[in-house]
Amino acid sequence: MANIVTAVLGFLLLGLIAAYFKFLYRKLRPGEPPIAPGHWFWGNCIQFKEHAVKFLLKTHAMCGDVFTVRFLNQHITMVLDIHSYERFSREKNFDFHAIEKQVNRNVFQYELVNSRKMIREAGQKVNGRHLFSSMENFAQNLTEAFKETISGEADTQASSNSNILKADAAMQDQSEKVKKLNILNTAPSATTRNNSAINDINSVSSVHQQPSPAPSLASPDDTTSDPIININNDTIGQKVSSWHEDDLRNFASRIFFSPLFYSIFGRGVKGQEKSFQPQVFHKMFDQFHKYFNFLWLGVPPQLFPEAVKAGAVLGQQPHSGEMVKRDGCSEYIKFATEFMLKHGQTEREIVSHNLVFLHVNYNTFRVVYWCMYKLMEEAGVMAALKAEVDEVIEAKRSGATPEEAVAEFTADDINKMPAVDSFLKEIFRCMSGVFMIRKVLKDTSFTTESGAVYNMREGDRVAIYPPAFHYDPEIYEDPETFKYDRYIDATFYKNGKEIKHPVIGFGSLCPGQKLAILEIKWFIINLINSFKLELLDGERTMPNINMYGHEILPPTHDVRCRFLAKEKPVKLTYFNNFGTANTHREEERS
Numbered sequence: 053m054a055n056i057v058t059a060v061l062g063f064l065l066l067g068l069i070a071a072y073f074k075f076l077y078r079k080l081r082p083g084e085p086p087i088a089p090g091h092w093f094w095g096n097c098i099q100f101k102e103h104a105v106k107f108l109l110k111t112h113a114m115c116g117d118v119f120t121v122r123f124l125n126q127h128i129t130m131v132l133d134i135h136s137y138e139r140f141s142r143e144k145n146f147d148f149h150a151i152e153k154q155v156n157r158n159v160f161q162y163e164l165v166n167s168r169k170m171i172r173e174a175g176q177k178v179n180g181r182h183l184f185s186s187m188e189n190f191a192q193n194l195t196e197a198f199k200e201t202i203s204g205e206a207d208t209q210a211s212s213n214s215n216i217l218k219a220d221a222a223m224q225d226q227s228e229k230v231k232k233l234n235i236l237n238t239a240p241s242a243t244t245r246n247n248s249a250i251n252d253i254n255s256v257s258s259v260h261q262q263p264s265p266a267p268s269l270a271s272p273d274d275t276t277s278d279p280i281i282n283i284n285n286d287t288i289g290q291k292v293s294s295w296h297e298d299d300l301r302n303f304a305s306r307i308f309f310s311p312l313f314y315s316i317f318g319r320g321v322k323g324q325e326k327s328f329q330p331q332v333f334h335k336m337f338d339q340f341h342k343y344f345n346f347l348w349l350g351v352p353p354q355l356f357p358e359a360v361k362a363g364a365v366l367g368q369q370p371h372s373g374e375m376v377k378r379d380g381c382s383e384y385i386k387f388a389t390e391f392m393l394k395h396g397q398t399e400r401e402i403v404s405h406n407l408v409f410l411h412v413n414y415n416t417f418r419v420v421y422w423c424m425y426k427l428m429e430e431a432g433v434m435a436a437l438k439a440e441v442d443e444v445i446e447a448k449r450s451g452a453t454p455e456e457a458v459a460e461f462t463a464d465d466i467n468k469m470p471a472v473d474s475f476l477k478e479i480f481r482c483m484s485g486v487f488m489i490r491k492v493l494k495d496t497s498f499t500t501e502s503g504a505v506y507n508m509r510e511g512d513r514v515a516i517y518p519p520a521f522h523y524d525p526e527i528y529e530d531p532e533t534f535k536y537d538r539y540i541d542a543t544f545y546k547n548g549k550e551i552k553h554p555v556i557g558f559g560s561l562c563p564g565q566k567l568a569i570l571e572i573k574w575f576i577i578n579l580i581n582s583f584k585l586e587l588l589d590g591e592r593t594m595p596n597i598n599m600y601g602h603e604i605l606p607p608t609h610d611v612r613c614r615f616l617a618k619e620k621p622v623k624l625t626y627f628n629n630f631g632t633a634n635t636h637r638e639e640e641r642s
């Protein structure tokens with residue numbers, strides 16, 4: 053018996069050693085970059101999770117510009133040379149498609165047919181003339197959201213959302229449709245989960261609907277802080293003519309996420325939308341998003357019941373035929389829906405794609421959260437931006453009386469405000485967590501800008517890691533400090549050479565970059581024009597460095613703030629001037 057046990061243990065050990073050499077250990081081939089020191093089993097997982105930027109900068113100092121890190125059995129070669137960004141982006145053997153496929157399959161559980169063509173063509177629906185019309189759509193929705201928040205209607209709506217969900221929960225049947233549309237429909241009891249998700253919302257509701265909610269220490273991505281129902285009953289329906297307290301995330305959701313949602317999916321018939329509402333989706337999306345990094349790496353969704361529950365609610369969307377007819381539905385969604393239907397994709401796949409699109413847009417919300425926070429954190433930042441915004445508005449202002457005062461902005465006007473522009477770049481510098489990652493399609497010799505050659509192995513991943521550039525003390529003086537004016541008339545150097553792209557928040561492929569920047573800047577201008585806002589005493593937060601890998605880092609926890617609608621602000625309007633000669637030239641230049 054003892055002999056058998058010894059033999060089994062021996063085989064097991066041999067198996068483990070063989071598995072180690074097959075999957076984890078790597079013998080370098082000639083010309084391959086060095087491997088970063090790490091744990092024999094985890095590789096560099098722990099170092100990366102503890103503080104990705106510090107780990108990479110330290111390894112860079114040890115190994116040079118190009119080196120390979122390992123996450124369990126996944127090798128990723130890091131190209132940490134900012135001057136090689138363009139070469140990296142242009143390299144045909146470095147493929148983003150495989151990464152996008154992995155996200156679609158593992159996180160959103162579907163496959164996009166002919167995805168390269170779809171994204172290339174759909175991407176045009178937010179650029180060129182569509183950039184201007186998409187922006188017009190967003191600006192109208194933003195004005196609406198500000199009006200609703202100032203009049204108190206947004207609170208009333210949020211409260212009625214909660215009622216809709218209660219009614220919905222009561223009415224929930226065993227509908228097959230709901231089961232089929234659950235994007236994480238991994239087990240047969242999707243409907244039950246769906247009900248319990250809704251019930252969860254309602255149970256949180258009763259906890260949160262207290263006259264004076266305590267300051268929330270929950271992460272903004274934490275479901276315990278509920279955006280739908282975290283409402284002070286005393287203020288529901290009241291005009292915001294006195295100071296009004298809220299969680300920052302909640303406030304940002306109402307004045308930014310809502311208009312963003314409507315700009316993507318349009319508006320249905322008021323009062324008949326059940327759970328397909330921005331505040332419901334925001335809440336559920338956050339819940340789902342928390343597990344993004346695990347799902348992306350292929351961990352089964354069944355391990356995250358909270359994500360599955362959220363998936364059930366997120367799956368409840370209008371039928372595609374209805375969606376494209378909604379008032380203000382984006383050209384992107386219309387195009388993508390038509391494309392997918394032509395390629396024989398199902399309703400469930402269309403639903404999943406809609407969520408992918410919301411996912412990429414969600415980054416814009418995260419940036420806005422940080423913009424609001426940084427405006428409040430230091431009085432000097434708000435004062436400087438306010439001075440610029442007031443000055444530009446004053447110069448554009450028309451109308452004889454304060455009631456009639458209007459200032460009209462074009463996209464060029466919005467982009468030509470140096471303090472706003474620099475502030476936003478600094479937000480991206482400090483808050484980006486993005487991996488610009490590609491799959492190596494075949495063995496490739498990659499030459500860096502300085503002429504060094506590295507052999508990249510087929511099947512590996514290769515990445516640029518912008519946050520490591522953004523916090524490089526050789527590029528940025530005092531990189532840990534937030535300086536809103538860092539980018540005004542400034543140039544940056546590394547190894548004595550000027551850097552062409554000092555901030556890389558969007559990777560090289562994001563088709564939504566121009567739209568996101570315009571939307572955020574327009575939001576900042578409107579926010580400063582319409583509201584006074586402050587953090588409550590002692591409220592501070594910071595980016596959650598454990599979330600490196602997310603495009604924009606979430607905060608470690610939410611903060612409480614208070615805001616006051618300004619008396620008679622100048623009415624701001626966005627003017628779509630696409631078609632004028634100047635605009636074409638600006639577009640071509642950028």
Ligand code: HEM
Binds near residue numbers: 419557567
């Ligand atoms: C602040 C907001 C945003 C950030 C930080 C952001 C960031 C990114 C990043 C880092 C990538 C990967 C690119 C690469 O690796 O080269 C990406 C891809 C993408 N983004 Fe954005 N994005 C934002 C807003 C948007 C918006 C508003 C849209 C809407 C059109 C959008 C659509 C996409 C799409 C479709 C892709 C996939 C591109 C492909 O597969 O080729 N993004 N984004």
